[in-house]
Each structure stands twice: as structure tokens, then as C-alpha cells.
Amino acid sequence: MTSASVAIQVSGLRQRFNGQTVLDGIDLDVPAGTTLALLGPSGCGKSTMLKLLAGLLRPDEGRVVFGGQTVADATSYVPPEARDLGMVFQDYALWPHMTVAGNVSFPLEMRGVPRAERARAVTEALARVGLAQMAGRRPAALSGGQQQRVALARAIVARPRVLLFDEPLSNLDPELRASLSEEIRALLAQLGATAVYVTHDRGEAETLAHATVTLDRGRVAQIVYR
Ligand SMILES: Nc1ncnc2c1ncn2[C@@H]1O[C@H](COP(=O)(O)OP(=O)(O)OP(=O)(O)O)[C@@H](O)[C@H]1O
Ligand SMILES: [Mg+2]
Incomplete structure (x- = not known):
């Protein structure tokens, strides 16, 4: 059961709910074997972004590519079970x-x-x-x-070739959060996994991720590389 990790590419991703634009043209690149943290205020679209990567939602516009394979765009849509990914929720x-x-x-x-x-x-x-x-x-x-x-x-x-995390440690106390985020970092490095990790916690993002993206009002407000 081995599966090489792959790069994730997101371009021009748009998502609306009931006429409200939640994601407004997101472009992101996650190199194979790296972890991207997604930060931003509550309601800015972090979980929506993760659901679009997972295939739990189909984007209104834009494209999601895993390792050169388009998994979602205007004409194609690969369902979650065929995307070869693992997810961890809050x-x-x-x-x-x-x-x-x-x-x-x-x-x-x-x-x-x-x-x-x-x-x-x-x-x-x-x-x-x-x-x-x-x-x-x-x-x-x-x-x-x-x-x-x-x-x-x-x-x-x-x-799986892609791992997705939606605030996996936010129900745990701060000490445990710090030690588990370090463990997850080490595990992802051992596996060589490509991961997207949503968190509210900047410290957690800094421990874990090779790059941190901050979303604001549906757009990428900042990218910090380490
Ligand atoms: N299925 C849905 N139908 C309608 N509106 C939705 C749906 N899913 C999310 N939204 C709205 O989209 C916006 C972004 O939601 P999302 O869950 O992506 O935010 P988030 O950044 O993950 O927030 P939090 O940090 O609180 O988890 C919110 O305004 C939310 O109410
Ligand atoms: Mg969320």
C-alpha cells in the first residue's frame, strides 16, 4: 500500500452559497511532500476550501489538480472516494x-x-x-x-496521496495541542505526505507547515513560506 505524494494545484476557485461569494478566485500550489496551513477568521472559507479539495463540494468555478490529474473543473468531477485522500476532522x-x-x-x-x-x-x-x-x-x-x-x-x-486536516487539535488542551502538532509534523515528514491543514492557531501552523496561507473575505490575503 504505497502511494507517492503529489502536488496540489488550485486555480481560480470560486464558491457561492445562496448568492454569497465565500471563495472568490483562490490560486494555491502545494508542492508534493509539503504541508500547507490555511489560517483565517471564522467564516472566511477554510472548511469550504478543504471540502472542495476533498470533493465533498463541487466548485462553481475553477480547477483542482492532484499530481497532474484534474479532479474538479467545469467539465469534470472526481468523487471523494476516488481522490485517494485521507481526512481528519475536529x-x-x-x-x-x-x-x-x-x-x-x-x-x-x-x-x-x-x-x-x-x-x-x-x-x-x-x-x-x-x-x-x-x-x-x-x-x-x-x-x-x-x-x-x-x-x-x-x-x-x-x-493516500493527499491528507486534509480541519482543525484536528482544536478540541484538545493547549499542551496536548503543542505536543500532538509536533508529532503530526514528524509523521507527515516520515510519510512524505502532501497535506493541507486548517487551523485557527498560528503557532500550530508554524510548527507544522512549510507555508501558511491566510484567507480573508474569500481571497488569499497572505502567503508565508518557511
Ligand atoms: N453548505 C453551506 N450552505 C450555505 N452556506 C454555507 C455552507 N457551508 C458554508 N457556508 C457559509 O460559508 C462561509 C464559510 O464557511 P466555512 O465553514 O468555510 O468557514 P471557516 O473558515 O471554516 O470557519 P470556522 O473557522 O468557523 O470553521 C460561512 O459564511 C458559512 O456560513
Ligand atoms: Mg471551519
């Missing part, structure tokens, strides 16, 4: 009736990966996030930080 979104291992295994089942290979990949992903001992637990028996590690393991288990 609220973890784990299935409560499944064990930790069951949650992490799920994307592999969806891809038809054989059982033995699934077991190996799940063990490896859980080890990468420091949860090797928790495979048999239910999410309710884990702390918030541990639940978010499970969500992280689930996002990386199939080695």
Missing part, C-alpha cells in the same frame, strides 16, 4: 460501535484490501501514532487525544 468522527482496529481498518476494507494485509497495515498505522496497545478498545474508552490519534491512523493507513 470531532474525530470515529465509529463508536467499532474497535480502534476496526475504525483504522475501514478505509482498507473500502478499497478491498485482503484481510492479512489489512491487519499488517492497521498494526503499523497504530504503532506510528503510539496506540499499538489500544487496538481492541472502543473509542469511548479513549481520551480526546487518543481518539484523535485513531482518526490520524485511519487517515494514513491506506497511504
